[in-house]
Amino acid sequence: MTDPRIPSDVLPLLRATNVHKTFGSTSVLQGVNLDVAEGEVCCLLGRSGSGKSTFLRCINQLEVLTQGQIHLAGERIGYERKGDRLYPLKPRQVAAQRRDIGMVFQRFNLFPHLTVLENVMEAPIQVRGIKPSEAKTRAIERLKQVGLQDRGSAYPAQLSGGQQQRVAIARALAMEPRLMLFDEPTSALDPELVGEVLSTMRELANQGTTMIVVTHEIAFAREVADTVVFMDEGRIVEQGSPAQVLREPTHPVTRNFLARVLGHD
Numbered sequence: 001m002t003d004p005r006i007p008s009d010v011l012p013l014l015r016a017t018n019v020h021k022t023f024g025s026t027s028v029l030q031g032v033n034l035d036v037a038e039g040e041v042c043c044l045l046g047r048s049g050s051g052k053s054t055f056l057r058c059i060n061q062l063e064v065l066t067q068g069q070i071h072l073a074g075e076r077i078g079y080e081r082k083g084d085r086l087y088p089l090k091p092r093q094v095a096a097q098r099r100d101i102g103m104v105f106q107r108f109n110l111f112p113h114l115t116v117l118e119n120v121m122e123a124p125i126q127v128r129g130i131k132p133s134e135a136k137t138r139a140i141e142r143l144k145q146v147g148l149q150d151r152g153s154a155y156p157a158q159l160s161g162g163q164q165q166r167v168a169i170a171r172a173l174a175m176e177p178r179l180m181l182f183d184e185p186t187s188a189l190d191p192e193l194v195g196e197v198l199s200t201m202r203e204l205a206n207q208g209t210t211m212i213v214v215t216h217e218i219a220f221a222r223e224v225a226d227t228v229v230f231m232d233e234g235r236i237v238e239q240g241s242p243a244q245v246l247r248e249p250t251h252p253v254t255r256n257f258l259a260r261v262l263g264h265d
Contacts, residue, residue: 011074013038013210014059014179020067021054021234028054030234031068036179036227039208043221045245046231047257052214055231056181059212060103061094072100073178099127102172103181106188108164110156110171116143117152120171128175135174142170146200162193166200173204180204182213218261222246230254 012035021029029051036042044052057063059070061078070077077097079086089097110119120139124130130138143149146166156164165185172180182201186194198220205211205224215221221228221242228245230238230253238251249255 011071012036013040013073014212015071016055016059016068017070018068019055019058019065019070021051021058021063022066028234029058029066032231032234032236034229034236034239036210036212038178038210040226041205041209041211041213041224042227042229043225043242044212044214044229044231045216045218045221045257050231051234052231053183056103056183056212056214059179060098060101060181064088072097095127099175100178101181102175102177102179104165104168104172104183104185106184108156108161108168108188110164110167112156114155115152116148116154116156116159116167119156119167120174123171124174138174138176139170142173143167145173145203146170147196160193161189162196165189165197169197169200169204178210180209180211182211182215184214184216186215186217216261218246218258230257 014036016032016034019029019032020027032055044055046052054063058065059077065078075097078089078094080089111122114122117136117139120142121132121135124135124138125132140149140152143152146169148163148166148170151159151163156167159167186197189197198217201211201213202224225242227239228242229236230245230251232253238245238249238254245254246258249258
């Protein structure tokens with residue numbers, strides 16, 4: 001249900017408000033606030049352990065928030081309001097919310113016993129209840145979208161790492177999500193395979209796909225992102241356009257990180 005306190009005409013697609021996440025005594029997210037508009041590409045940068053991946057996992061309800069709230073298209077993630085109280089969603093309701101969020105991980109997690117086409121068809125059939133014939137048509141379209149329309153009968157083991165990651169992207173797209181999350185999608189790839197995955201992601205951005213991307217690919221963020229967000233120790237310390245954050249960072253942590261990554265002062 002849309003939160004009546006948020007005017008519908010000013011809603012971003014995603015709104016994170018004061019998001020905290022702790023594991024035991026370790027605080028991983030410390031008050032993250034972020035809006036992402038429909039059609040926007042938002043790249044999250046920062047050192048390993050800064051909370052970027054945990055934040056994505058909170059959006060997709062793979063982790064439960066310790067404090068704060070996240071809304072997708074005005075609907076609160078993970079909870080429903082009854083009167084003056086909030087109640088955690090039941091697993092079936094969580095699964096329903098996840099249908100609108102596609103997530104691509106570092107590892108491809110394809111089913112090895114299914115063909116490429118069957119991997120892309122599986123979730124629409126099992127989760128959305130789509131007829132196999134319709135799921136097949138959709139899967140073929142999504143494989144074409146990522147440039148793999150000729151590999152539908154192959155098995156994952158017969159593909160390169162870059163091709164497997166592109167199948168994982170097609171699989172996420174087949175659910176027709178409103179938001180795509182990418183958690184360092186090129187970090188497990190050999191350097192020569194990174195480009196093909198980033199090219200696919202550029203095409204998605206050009207098509208108006210709403211994306212939040214955790215990445216260390218600075219050139220990709222500079223070229224594709226509408227907003228660059230730099231995180232450190234569970235907080236957003238800087239955000240703005242690529243020109244602002246990558247060319248003229250104001251926070252010393254951002255400046256030091258970019259100097260190391262880019263190899264200059």
